[in-house]
Amino acid sequence: MVNAIFIGWGPAVRGREQKSLQVFGEAVAYWTRLQQQGEIDSFETYALEPHGGELGGFLIARGDPEKLARLRNNEEFIRLNTRAQLIVEDFGVVGAFTGAELESLFNEFGAAAGELG
Numbered sequence: 001m002v003n004a005i006f007i008g009w010g011p012a013v014r015g016r017e018q019k020s021l022q023v024f025g026e027a028v029a030y031w032t033r034l035q036q037q038g039e040i041d042s043f044e045t046y047a048l049e050p051h052g053g054e055l056g057g058f059l060i061a062r063g064d065p066e067k068l069a070r071l072r073n074n075e076e077f078i079r080l081n082t083r084a085q086l087i088v089e090d091f092g093v094v095g096a097f098t099g100a101e102l103e104s105l106f107n108e109f110g111a112a113a114g115e116l117g
Contacts, residue, residue: 001065001066001069002065002069002101003064003068004061004097005059005068005072006060006094007058007091007092007093007094008057008058009056009057009058009088009091009092010054010056011088011089012087012088013088013089016087023080023084027059028045031061039067040063040071041062043060043061044059044060045058046060060096065101068095072095
């Protein structure tokens with residue numbers, strides 16, 4: 001099961017740079033609160049050096065798969081992501097596997113590959 005969420009974004013929409021900083025601050029406050037409430041285990045944010053690609057930064061949140069599944073259908077989560085889509089390019093949210101869940105996924109992949117040759 002997915003036990004992490006990857007949220008990636010590109011550059012701010014031209015002319016919306018100040019708003020992008022505002023929404024980024026809202027997002028950090030949101031994820032900090034979720035961590036303090038025990039809804040997620042942890043989160044980290046990253047900004048990338050200019051590299052010619054679309055990805056400018058990302059956030060990775062880790063937690064219990066069931067809590068993360070509920071979170072992705074939460075009204076506040078959806079609202080914050082909608083706001084982000086309006087002020088940055090190439091915004092995306094993707095479930096991710098890490099730790100024991102990643103090991104389980106690779107074991108399943110290995111079993112399926114063995115069956116299918």
